[in-house]
Amino acid sequence: WRCDTPLLYYARSSWFIKMTQVREQLLKNNATVNWMPPTIGSGRMGNFLENVIDWGISRERYWGTPLPIWVCPDCGKIKVVGSREELAALGGLKENIELHKPYIDKVTFKCECGGEMKRTPEVMDCWFDSGSMPFAQLHYPFENKDVFEEQFPANFISEAVDQTRGWFYTLLAISTLLFDKAPFKNCIVLGHVNDKNGIKMSKHKGNVVDPWSVLDVQGADAVRWYFYSSSAPWLPSRFSADNVSECQRKFMGTLWNTYSFFVLYANIDKYDPSKYSLKDCKLSHMDKWILSNLNTLVDYVDKCLDTYKITESARAIQDFADILSNWYVRRGRERYWASDMNDDKIAAYTTLYTVLVTLAKITAPYTPFMAESIYQNLVVNFFKDAPESVHLCEFPVADMSVVDKNLEADMDFVLQAVVLGRSARNKANIKNRQPLGNLYILTDKKVNDKNILSLVADEINVNNCEIVSDKSKFMTYELKPQLKTLGPKYGKQLGAIRQFLTTCDNASEIVDCVNGGGVYKFDADGTSVELSLEDLLITPINKSGYALENDNSMTVVIDTNLTEELISAGIARELTSKIQTMRKEAGFEVVDHIKVAFEGNGKCAQVLKEDKSICEGVLCDQLVEGTMDGYKKELDVNGEIITVVVAKI
Secondary structure, eight states, X not given: OOSSOOOOOOOOOOOEEOGGGGHHHHHHHHTTSEEESHHIIIIIHHHHHHTOOOEEOEEOOSSSOBOOEEEOTTXXXXXXXXXXXXXXXXXXXXXXXXXXXTTGXXXXXXXXXXXXXXXXXXXXXXXXXXXXXXXXXXXXXXXXXXXXXXXOSEEEEEEEGGGTTTHHHHHHHHHHHHHSSOSEEEEEEEOOEEOTTSOBOOGGGTOOOOHHHHHTTTOHHHHHXXXXXXXXXXXXXEOOHXXXXXXXXXXXXHHHHHHHHHXXXXXXXXXXXXXXXXXXXXXXXXXXXXXXXXXXXXXXXXXXXXXXXXHHHHHHHHHHHHHIIIIIIHHTGGGGGOSSOOHHHHHHHHHHHHHHHHHHHHHTTTSHHHHHHHHIIIIITTOTTSOSSGXXXXXXXXXXXXXXXXXXXXXXXXXXXXXXXXXXXXXXXXXXXXXXXXXXEEESOOOSOGGGHHHHHHHHTEEEEEEESOOTTTEEXXXXXXXXXHHHHXXXXXXXXXXXXXXXXXXXXXXXXXHTTOOEEEEETTXXXXXXXXGEXXXXXXXXXXXXXXXXXXXXXXXXXXXXXXXXXXXXXXXXXHHXXXXXXXXXXXXXXXXXXXXXXXXXXXXXXHOHHHHHHTTEEXXXXXXXXXXXXXXXETTEEEEEEEEEO
């Protein structure tokens, strides 16, 4: 068994429960269970029950629950004893005895024939004990009748897939025999935890992961999150410390960084959440969007948990944490840098505070320790009448009055355009800090508020963003015949078809026709040819001066032509970034104001003197040409060297 050597089986006399007699009842009760995945109920379990055999419940062992069966050796009469009281009456016992071997074997009593009835020596299959759990744990039917009837059947159980014919079956079998109903309503069937190569863990194979090696390093929350988010619970998982770390980084690291950002600036500004209310804040467009998204998330997670959809809800939380950090917070960092506690800064703090506290509450069942840490710092420290633990709070209820589906749809549009715009920039090998003139979006999608396109322009660093319908200015297509479909239809005409597609000047017209479900017709060497979408290999090609990227529903085009004004703006952004890096390297605090000195004669020096946004961006109160004492560094900006010195004021 464990050493991969053959087992020897011997035929033995056994006691059986006649399960074949209740096959139909088993199938009926099995059908009432919400199996996850459903294929277990209709497949693995259902097939097993269709071919159910009688249950051999006796074992020739010492340890175990003794079979409560007494047999007369003279006449063969069988007596099954159902309680201590009945046993005491039959055996003339004056006090309770231990109901295990060897004590119970001493109890005998007279048979009707005059013979002496003795207990059969076998013990019970331990799975009978497990299957009796729902009522045995309450000592039903001898006591706790009302408690049992209130709790039975259970709302939910879970175990690994190998328990389909183990615990799941014995629970169902015994409950069917006694109560003719399933003992549980919902069951998540877990896949096995394999090693990183997908091989089942086994001590004799040496591939078992010591759980403490992960718990002591990545932590319990990270391990929990890995199982919740990596795959559906019923699929086998490939477990390793590296996989846990990856899941930890994607969600826990992202959320914790957002929380740390809030704490850093809230401490600087001495923000006290007990003094502000979200309903009194003048919320920005981004505030309203993230709050709408938050309540959509709360509603979705709540519904998922009601229906035991663990992975779906975990991934939704992870996606939200990503856009919270990499879109909402990143886009609004400057709001927290304002010198005074103005209305916009208060709205930014209060919105992010609300989001973080709500996230702590909805993540409490998933990552209980991190959720508790966030809750203690953000809530208990400021609200003395609040529940002392996040795990004592009510689960959040979505406020659907703040949910704006149009705003969420518009922001999804923006995020899609931003991803494509960044990719187009990368294709053109243009740095993100280099401003560009125009960005064009070609799509059938609509936005409810076109002002939101300014977010795309700002994020991609372009001066203008617009939705257009005519793509001929920016792009054309390379068309090739799809040999798999055209070969059988036109054979010898393939050369002429290829020639036509290569030289035609109306490629956009052809693509528009077939993309719309139409058929494009033309003549090739006297043969009428009809092309549909499946007959073409279509490759978008941008015209000179443009770079584009597309997916199935949107194409984004950027104008790559650079004017002197755009080049200067790009240098200004590079200088701002590099001086910010110098601030960090010099050990300055984020609130420290500085003075900057520079030496150089080229374009960089000119831009540094003329562009006031650089000094504003690095908290520079004094700019001098020359040198001074401080942290000094030569900066390479697009191939030009400029020497810069920074010093704290």
